[in-house]
Amino acid sequence: IISLEAITKVYGRGEAAVRALDSVSVRVHAGDFVAVMGPSGSGKSTLMHILGCLDVPTTGSYRFGGEDVSRMSERELAHVRNRSIGFVFQQFHLLSSMTACRNVELPLLYRAARDRRAAALRALDRVGLSDRVNHRPNQLSGGQQQRVAIARALVTEPALILADEPTGNLDSTSSREVLGVLRSLNDAGHTVILITHDATVAAVARRVLTMSDGTLREAA
Amino acid sequence: IISLEAITKVYGRGEAAVRALDSVSVRVHAGDFVAVMGPSGSGKSTLMHILGCLDVPTTGSYRFGGEDVSRMSERELAHVRNRSIGFVFQQFHLLSSMTACRNVELPLLYRAARDRRAAALRALDRVGLSDRVNHRPNQLSGGQQQRVAIARALVTEPALILADEPTGNLDSTSSREVLGVLRSLNDAGHTVILITHDATVAAVARRVLTMSDGTLREAA
Ligand SMILES: Nc1ncnc2c1ncn2[C@@H]1O[C@H](COP(=O)(O)OP(=O)(O)OP(=O)(O)O)[C@@H](O)[C@H]1O
Ligand SMILES: Nc1ncnc2c1ncn2[C@@H]1O[C@H](COP(=O)(O)OP(=O)(O)OP(=O)(O)O)[C@@H](O)[C@H]1O
Numbered sequence A, B: 001i002i003s004l005e006a007i008t009k010v011y012g013r014g015e016a017a018v019r020a021l022d023s024v025s026v027r028v029h030a031g032d033f034v035a036v037m038g039p040s041g042s043g044k045s046t047l048m049h050i051l052g053c054l055d056v057p058t059t060g061s062y063r064f065g066g067e068d069v070s071r072m073s074e075r076e077l078a079h080v081r082n083r084s085i086g087f088v089f090q091q092f093h094l095l096s097s098m099t100a101c102r103n104v105e106l107p108l109l110y111r112a113a114r115d116r117r118a119a120a121l122r123a124l125d126r127v128g129l130s131d132r133v134n135h136r137p138n139q140l141s142g143g144q145q146q147r148v149a150i151a152r153a154l155v156t157e158p159a160l161i162l163a164d165e166p167t168g169n170l171d172s173t174s175s176r177e178v179l180g181v182l183r184s185l186n187d188a189g190h191t192v193i194l195i196t197h198d199a200t201v202a203a204v205a206r207r208v209l210t211m212s213d214g215t216l217r218e219a220a
């Protein structure tokens, strides 16, 4: 369960200050499937970084799993992120020196090597990339890199999945596959929050929130 | 005018060989507006790199403006690219240490500083980013970075514009703006080739080519 209360994020100061988030409050319950839509620059990725404990708000409070995130040490935050949250970033952030398989194994470094590789291969198979497991990112198409990022987000079967434009580089068939995987994870009880500018993608979710100039609204 | 004849591009060798392009032949005339569609991994970005003289085919010939590209020296190729082609890459490739304005000025380094800055500001204004000219890429949203990449591609008003998924990170309003800019450039005589997995984006073009496993088909 997630509870954001009056979250504000300001970059810069004075004349150049940008109010990326403006008093955003929202509650997400375990098992929710939420889509966040809104124009370019409206604050969606900033919101996701705060939800994922990757960034700290300027003001406001964030409770994750009943605990006040702002009271956690960096070590505790890292623990929450690694064990409970899977990320799909808008620009993937894959490691260019590692193969697709090794990139997907990264969140599982605390597990035995054999189990780790098996889990990574299963995740890559779910996104249709079994024939690209030993390719490095620069040997993959844009959509293939995006799918490796998705496989990496799923491999620990995290309680919360945060996906930023996960189908932005995918054709309709790959998109449907990926959304099908997210749907089945949600049916199994995982919470999914996905950012999208595509209304047909948002339709897969059960709740749609809209951002506009840093403020959040819930659809009627 | 572009003429590709039996272009093949193979990566790797033996068992691991990937036939990214398989005997692709196509002609594009000055002033054409072409969309290239196809599934993830079908070879679209590879085709664009060859069209843009950024990569060399394994076999086949490429004539650009009546000249055999494979006969050109690296210096001549660089000259063709800088003066005649504007690129929007699938992953933007902006320089992270420079502001949006400086990134857009890059293709104009052969011009006087004052004209360069004025042209860059006009290009950024056309994509709705006048209030972000001094931001660096990591201070911009995904869609804003994409629009900076688009502004950079337009700033020399090149004869040929090659755009790879230029609206992948854009909401419908920004998408429409960008496609409007490409449409007006085309009306002014510039040739536009754009890759997209979005049928509504392809609808803005006048010719639609489809790629599938490295082969190219023209729509009926
Ligand atoms: N350096 C490389 N080594 C090996 N295979 C490669 C290399 N670069 C690309 N490929 C492969 O070539 C194929 C075509 O890639 P390309 O990037 O052209 O596809 P695309 O149509 O642009 O896909 P997307 O829509 O996902 O961006 C892919 O299957 C990819 O894995
Ligand atoms: N480090 C920063 N410094 C200054 N401004 C920033 C910084 N990071 C983001 N911004 C600004 O904050 C606003 C929100 O950015 P954000 O990335 O959250 O938007 P978004 O909704 O994800 O957009 P898109 O749909 O284009 O990805 C943007 O206007 C951006 O320019």
Ligand SMILES: [Mg+2]
Pocket: A044, A045, A046, A090, A164, B141, B142, B143
């Ligand atoms: Mg974003």
Ligand SMILES: [Mg+2]
Pocket: A141, A142, A143, B044, B045, B046, B090, B164
């Ligand atoms: Mg591509």
